[in-house]
Amino acid sequence: MLFAMATEVTVGDGQRANFWHDRWLLGQCLKIIAPALFKISARKNRTVHEALQEETWLSDLSRGLTDQMLPELLRLAALLDTVQLHDGQDDSIAWRFTESHEYTARSAYLLQFEGSVPTENYNLIWRAWAPEKCRFFIWTAALGRILTADVLLRHGWENNYFCTLCERNLETMAHLFWDCPWSKQVWGKITHLTNMPALQPQSW
Numbered sequence: 001m002l003f004a005m006a007t008e009v010t011v012g013d014g015q016r017a018n019f020w021h022d023r024w025l026l027g028q029c030l031k032i033i034a035p036a037l038f039k040i041s042a043r044k045n046r047t048v049h050e051a052l053q054e055e056t057w058l059s060d061l062s063r064g065l066t067d068q069m070l071p072e073l074l075r076l077a078a079l080l081d082t083v084q085l086h087d088g089q090d091d092s093i094a095w096r097f098t099e100s101h102e103y104t105a106r107s108a109y110l111l112q113f114e115g116s117v118p119t120e121n122y123n124l125i126w127r128a129w130a131p132e133k134c135r136f137f138i139w140t141a142a143l144g145r146i147l148t149a150d151v152l153l154r155h156g157w158e159n160n161y162f163c164t165l166c167e168r169n170l171e172t173m174a175h176l177f178w179d180c181p182w183s184k185q186v187w188g189k190i191t192h193l194t195n196m197p198a199l200q201p202q203s204w
C-alpha cells in the first residue's frame, strides 16, 4: 500500500504495472480516478497490459454497472484512449519522493508527513469534499489537461475559439479560471461569502 502510493509508474508494455493500484496514468492510480468502477470490477489485480487487451477492463465491469457510473466510465474510457503501450519496453517504477527518483530512507521517513508536503496538491484535490466530477475536473486542470480552445487549436481540432462566458477572448485555461470577467465575478462572490480575501485572483 505504502509502496503503491510512493511510486510512480511509467508504462512501457504494461506487463508489470498494476491497472488499478499503481500510479501509472498521469501520475494517479485508477482506483482513485474511478472509485465506483474499481469497487465493482470483478478483477482488481490485472496488469495494465491484460486490462487493455481487448478492453478486458470493460468486461470486468459487466456486473454491477449502473447508470450513475456512466460519467465515470466515459471519463475513464477517454483517458485510456490516449494510452499507448510499447511492446518490448519495460514499465519503469520510480520512487516519487527524491529528485533522483531513487529510494532513500530519508524520503521514506518524509513520506509519513506526506499530507503536509505542499507539492502534494493532487492528493489534496482527491480528498476534497466535492462531487467526484468536480474533483476530476480540477485534477485535470492542475495537470494542464483541459481541452480549452487554445489546446484544440494547437492540435488543429475543431473549436469555438472564444470563451463561452464572455465571448470576447480566446478560451485558455488561465482565461477560464481567473482572467475572464465572469470568472472574476464568481471569485468575488465566493470571496465575499467566505470572507476569505485570499480567494481573490488578484492576490494569487
Ligand SMILES: [Zn+2]
Binding pocket: 163, 164, 165, 166, 167, 168, 169, 175, 176, 179, 180, 181, 182
Ligand atoms: Zn471569458
